[in-house]
Amino acid sequence: DAGVIQSPRHEVTEMGQEVTLRCKPISGHNSLFWYRQTMMRGLELLIYFNNNVPIDDSGMPEDRFSAKMPNASFSTLKIQPSEPRDSAVYFCASSLVTSGGGTQYFGPGTRLLVL
Amino acid sequence: DAKTTQPTSMDCAEGRAANLPCNHSTISGNEYVYWYRQIHSQGPQYIIHGLKNNETNEMASLIITEDRKSSTLILPHATLRDTAVYYCIVRRPSSGSARQLTFGSGTQLTVLP
Numbered sequence: 001d002a003g004v005i006q007s008p009r010h011e012v013t014e015m016g017q018e019v020t021l022r023c024k025p026i027s028g029h030n031s032l033f034w035y036r037q038t039m040m041r042g043l044e045l046l047i048y049f050n051n052n053v054p055i056d057d058s059g060m061p062e063d064r065f066s067a068k069m070p071n072a073s074f075s076t077l078k079i080q081p082s083e084p085r086d087s088a089v090y091f092c093a094s095s096l097v098t099s100g101g102g103t104q105y106f107g108p109g110t111r112l113l114v115l
Numbered sequence: 116d117a118k119t120t121q122p123t124s125m126d127c128a129e130g131r132a133a134n135l136p137c138n139h140s141t142i143s144g145n146e147y148v149y150w151y152r153q154i155h156s157q158g159p160q161y162i163i164h165g166l167k168n169n170e171t172n173e174m175a176s177l178i179i180t181e182d183r184k185s186s187t188l189i190l191p192h193a194t195l196r197d198t199a200v201y202y203c204i205v206r207r208p209s210s211g212s213a214r215q216l217t218f219g220s221g222t223q224l225t226v227l228p
Contacts, residue, residue: 042220043159045215048215104161104216106158106159106161107158108157
């Protein structure tokens with residue numbers, strides 16, 4: 001299996017521009033998570049989906065952030081407009097959730113720099 | 116999910132066993148102990164998890180005390196590539212729905228040549 005795939009791996013943009021991050025979860029997994037990592041705040045959950053449905057988006061910083069999962073094999077995280085404080089590494093993770101739990105597997109991340 | 120406490124940093128000689136401790140004194144009976152690691156500039160990597168019994172896989176062993184208030188991750192023969200931040204996470208079962216992982220500060224393990 002290829003694992004979780006994220007694109008782009010690096011993104012440099014200017015303040016005010018729209019940024020779209022993409023994630024392809026592991027085939028057969030039914031849950032998908034978006035995390036953000038910064039030096040100041042560490043790894044923090046932004047939103048997660050179960051069977052393509054958003055379950056908890058309480059970690060999304062503000063209305064500038066939105067996430068979608070149109071099907072089981074694709075998700076996007078969009079920032080519009082982007083700000084310098086959004087600079088971070090964004091990770092996508094997926095898992096197969098059963099009654100007993102589910103191990104999350106992370107992608108390589110997208111390094112975002114907003115100038 | 117119960118809170119965990121880990122040392123900030125540890126060193127280990129290459130080829131020796133690395134023993135990473137984790138305290139989780141408020142763990143509940145149905146909460147699992149998970150270990151992940153993050154090598155610099157990479158995504159977190161799953162290592163192992165357990166509930167009550169000790170567990171072993173190709174990467175590591177997990178020793179959970181009988182009272183479940185602490186655990187130790189053991190890398191039997193540490194290599195330079197094992198240098199990473201190791202996270203101990205306690206999490207309730209999913210009950211059929213996804214649950215997030217809450218990452219603390221972890222332990223920076225440095226394997227020395």
